[in-house]
Amino acid sequence: MNERRYCTVEAGGQLFGLPLAEIEEIIPARPATPVPLAPAPVEGLIHLRGQLITAIHLPKQLGMPVVAGDTAPMQVITRTSQGRTAFRVDAVGDILALNPQAIAAPPATLPSRLRALAQGVYFLAGRVLILLDVEAISQTEYAVQHST
């Protein structure tokens, strides 16, 4: 039985799952040095043990509302073909092992922006868990903002 393991996170009031295979570590969110002219979801660069990692605000990236949570925000450091990225999330939940048969395709009711980045959905105790395709997120092309 090939279960797939995901780490659940809260972002903008919605539950998401990030593939465990692509997660390197999870740390309390660090302040990022802003990168002027970068697209809005890019918070900036964080410094982790001598490495510079791009920090992305996951709710903004996914078009979710930005909520002020009770718990301290965390950053999930992932590694993809495009390098390492730190995703800021509101909270981190449990690690789940899911049966691939139980994963449904992303429904058409999802906003298109989310649907493009989702691998599937899973129904978890009354809530919908949206499984994210981290590789797809890392390859999102942005039109670079030009000011003045």
Next chain:
Amino acid sequence: MGVNIEQERLLREFLIEGQESTDQLDRDLVALERNPSDQTLLAGIFRVFHSFKGSCGLLGLSRLEELTHAGESLLEQLRAGAVCYDLTAATALLATADLLRQSLRQIEAEGSDGNVDATPALEILRQAASSANDAAAGRPEEERRVIPTRASTPRNCPSPSASGNPTPVVPAEPARLPAGRNGSEAGTTGSSRRSALSRSGDSSVRVDVQHLDRLLDLVGELVLVRNRLVARSGGHQEADGEDWRQLGLITTQLQDRVMKMRLLPIGSVWSKLPRVVRDLSAECGKQVRLELTGEQTELDRAILEAIKDPLQHAIRNAIDHGIETPEVRRAAGKPAEGVLGLKAYQDGSQVVIEICDDGTGIDRDRIFRQAIDRGLIKVGAPVADAELHELIFEPGFTTAEAVTHVSGRGVGMDVVRNNVERLGGSVDIRSIPGSGTTLRLRIPLTLAIVPALVVCCHGEAFALPQSSIREVLRVPESLTDTLDIYYLRERMLPLLRLRALLACGGGDAEMSSEPRDQYLIVIEGGSTAYGLLVDDIRDTEEIVVKPLCSRLQQIPIYNGATLLGDGKVALILDTIGLERHAGLAEIRPHPDGTRLPQADPAAAGPAIETQTYLVADTEGFGRIALPARQVHRLERMATSAVEWIGSREMVRYEDGVLPLLQVEEIIGAARPAAPIEERQVVILRGPEGGVGLVVSRVFDLVETAAQPGRQREGETVWHAVLAGDVVARLLTLSDLLAVAGSAPAPAAETGREVCR
């Protein structure tokens, strides 16, 4: 088990050395074409084939062995003078070299030469050799032997097949060699080969590039840690003195040496060029001589790798489009053979590579027409030479009438420039129609660790590579508020404000107590020159350049990021990207990419010359224009500096005294009440003399092609210059001097004759 590992290692060595050998073959074969009877060259080429054959035998690569043996045979005949090095022989040997190179790749992938089809190559080799066999059939046996030349003492250890002396066998049957699978034989020959190499004086070591890179990373981290320690200890270093100094010294030396390890002479990239040029010239029907200068100039290996393609492309262009066919050249009075010169030299912290040809130069008019066609410039807009040349770098641009498969698709020059700029370099181009074109690449010496100036903008730190900084000036805020240009000695620099470029500080976080726009950094490099206004500057630091992730790399104004000594993250600014972002680059495609409706190719005339004017405001009486080349400086003056001599105002300036004119007086308006402190003085200077012109405000620099139309009206000349849709009146230095002289000013005072 041991045999296999040994075999594998030998194979790897064989592949690496084989690569070098085929490159050497290319060089020597091309050189041989120019000097067909050069025995040293022939001997060298023979040796390459010979040792190649030996190694192939050792490793059981029978097909390659056969091939190299056939090549060796042809070489023997060439050395004996039985065959002369004509086109057939040249083609045969070059084709063999190509096949060898290809086979090496195949062997690397597949482990054996089973898939190598040497039949066609063998055929042409035998054909080339047989033309000699027939001729030689009548000669006695001894004369068919090759006479070893004085110079040829084989450096390499003899292969297992040779009996010990270099006299080869009569061609026709390839020698049968032991398959070499015997472990001990392979082992001993292998080691004797290696010791032979070391005996011959090779004092270098082969190191995997990955090891070098890892070493460099570590040294980079060491530099960072050292910087952080220094920053943290503040001034306390003095107390521990000696150890700190040692640490600093050793780290710097370590860094230097590791950087040097990555340096390679550019000749290593150039060595392939003689062959490339030969093939390209043949393909294009041109005769081209390649001249290389400065092959020993060293560059970081990563940079060398990155410029290989741009160089190739530039050379392709030069041969295909630059240099004319021999007939055209002769008709133009040039020698039939064109010259393609590559020159490399170090200039400060940069390496300059020039690619120049003595061909037909860039056809201005053709570029102009194509630029109009593509909507890149408007009809009637003035275009300077330099701007036209810049157009060549637009993607898809080509003035080639026919796209050859060599070049002309227009996908090259922008890639050349992009590649070079991504390395932190620049490209510029100079051309004289009929005479030739020179492309100049400027590339930084090293990539990874660079000295940089840390500047602040709205509280955030940014790094500016030292190599682009000419100087740093402190400027009073008042002067920079309204100006978009700054006068530095005799030059005018456009001004960029970092705050504005970064859109820092939006609206909400404005803190008036913060220092603003206090420092002007003069940025210079290649064709770039401007002044960058920043809030504050900190120290210079050696920074380790860390690349940004691919998404952020798209932002043109950054060239990576770094960790400063205090542990903070700083983005590294790309000086060329900043300029582009600010829109200083003159030529931009139409925003929506379509053809401008009014662009009419038929109406495009020959390109026109332009003039630059400094435009200034008068108090409510319109604008005046002054020829920029006559403007010396812009000054602010105090009333105390002005003296009255007779009815003329004069001011002490630099080494002499200048008459001071109020612009309103000249245009016949009333002089404003504002004291001179609140106005600006434009100092004009020329061989005829100098004058200070007091104006309300300097407006802008304007470039225009309008020809001065002379209309005499009293002593002034009317001229229509479009300055932001407003007509400006031209005043030249001579006009002003005439006005200054018309008042009874004592000429003796200024020591000049004032002409009316």
